[in-house]
Amino acid sequence: EEPEEEFDEQLELEDFKLISRIGEGAFSRVYRAIPQPNSSKSYLYRTFQQVAVKVINKQQLDSSHKDSKSKATSKEQVLKEVAIHRTVSASENVVSFVDFHESPNYYFIVQELLAGGEIFGEIVRLTYFSEDLSRHVIRQLALAVKHMHALGIVHRDIKPENLLFEPVDFIPSTTPVLRKSDDPRSKQDEGVFRPGVGGGGIGVVKLADFGLSKQIYSTNTKTPCGTVGYTAPEVVKDERYSMKVDMWGIGCVLYTVLCGFPPFYDEKIDVLTEKISKGEFTFLRPWWDEISEGARNAVRNLLEVDPAKRYDIDQFLADPWLNQYDCLRSQGL
Numbered sequence: 001e002e003p004e005e006e007f008d009e010q011l012e013l014e015d016f017k018l019i020s021r022i023g024e025g026a027f028s029r030v031y032r033a034i035p036q037p038n039s040s041k042s043y044l045y046r047t048f049q050q051v052a053v054k055v056i057n058k059q060q061l062d063s064s065h066k067d068s069k070s071k072a073t074s075k076e077q078v079l080k081e082v083a084i085h086r087t088v089s090a091s092e093n094v095v096s097f098v099d100f101h102e103s104p105n106y107y108f109i110v111q112e113l114l115a116g117g118e119i120f121g122e123i124v125r126l127t128y129f130s131e132d133l134s135r136h137v138i139r140q141l142a143l144a145v146k147h148m149h150a151l152g153i154v155h156r157d158i159k160p161e162n163l164l165f166e167p168v169d170f171i172p173s174t175t176p177v178l179r180k181s182d183d184p185r186s187k188q189d190e191g192v193f194r195p196g197v198g199g200g201g202i203g204v205v206k207l208a209d210f211g212l213s214k215q216i217y218s219t220n221t222k223t224p225c226g227t228v229g230y231t232a233p234e235v236v237k238d239e240r241y242s243m244k245v246d247m248w249g250i251g252c253v254l255y256t257v258l259c260g261f262p263p264f265y266d267e268k269i270d271v272l273t274e275k276i277s278k279g280e281f282t283f284l285r286p287w288w289d290e291i292s293e294g295a296r297n298a299v300r301n302l303l304e305v306d307p308a309k310r311y312d313i314d315q316f317l318a319d320p321w322l323n324q325y326d327c328l329r330s331q332g333l
């Protein structure tokens with residue numbers, strides 16, 4: 001069925017067979033894999049026909065740690081990612097953790113496979129999403145964040161590359177978006193019924209990649225991790241507001257899916273950093289012309305520079321635009 005490919009990593013594996021590469025990060029490669037029936041861990045994989053395996057190269061990771069100031073060893077870093085992934089895994093909108101395995105040369109993080117891949121790819125493919133489709137995606141992202149924040153964990157790397165989805169065979173017909181004829185996006189056929197395999201609809205959306213995630217407070221005590229009494233005020237404030245970085249991340253993703261480009265961009269990194277620190281973004285014309293006031297209001301409340309005024313996850317989940325009726329919802333999606 002598929003071209004046989006050999007992977008170095010395969011030599012160290014007996015639980016599953018790597019099939020093809022589906023993703024890549026700085027120190028990791030992600031493969032689609034098939035669990036092997038005679039593995040001693042087959043009980044773990046029973047419910048999975050396929051899995052995604054994040055393979056982390058120990059040598060590459062170690063060498064990156066040599067010149068970093070971080071105290072954590074590379075192994076501690078991976079174990080932290082695994083521990084957090086395990087902790088947050090029990091949510092419909094978080095990629096399920098399956099297993100962790102270490103060999104002489106690699107770490108393996110086994111997860112459920114999200115066959116659609118990155119939401120990023122869908123933005124590239126469709127240019128931008130209708131408000132209904134945007135709501136469908138962002139609502140599920142918000143539920144994932146709600147789950148994590150309730151556990152005192154902040155994701156810290158929310159972006160379209162780390163949002164994965166399960167494809168559905170069709171996009172239920174959505175409200176047609178009327179655009180001016182000079183808008184390059186007016187050519188796009190949105191909200192059309194696309195029957196057949198690979199129709200390209202977005203079904204369940206799940207948050208992935210806990211490599212930068214952090215436990216902020218313990219759920220038992222609701223107090224920050226570490227000694228409280230001697231903590232400096234800016235650290236206390238930092239802790240209190242650190243969950244809000246995910247809300248900013250949701251705001252950036254929402255802005256991007258609605259119009260097709262990110263809220264902050266500049267070729268020069270220092271100019272970009274300055275724009276972000278001032279929270280300088282605009283609803284750029286003509287691309288934002290037909291986007292509703294409700295959607296803009298949600299974006300404004302998420303991309304609020306002052307973390308104290310910025311939406312928290314409960315405020316966002318109560319946002320009128322997010323709760324507006326749409327036909328994706330009526331289709332049970």
Ligand code: ADP
Nearest residue numbers: 023024025026030052111112113114161209211
């Ligand atoms: P990194 O920490 O290197 O960014 P990620 O965990 O984000 O690694 O994985 C890198 C990429 O691999 C993702 O952006 C995605 O394209 C793909 N990927 C990761 N996990 C899965 C999964 N469970 N199902 C499908 N694709 C995945």
Ligand code: MG
Nearest residue numbers: 025161162209
């Ligand atoms: Mg990633």
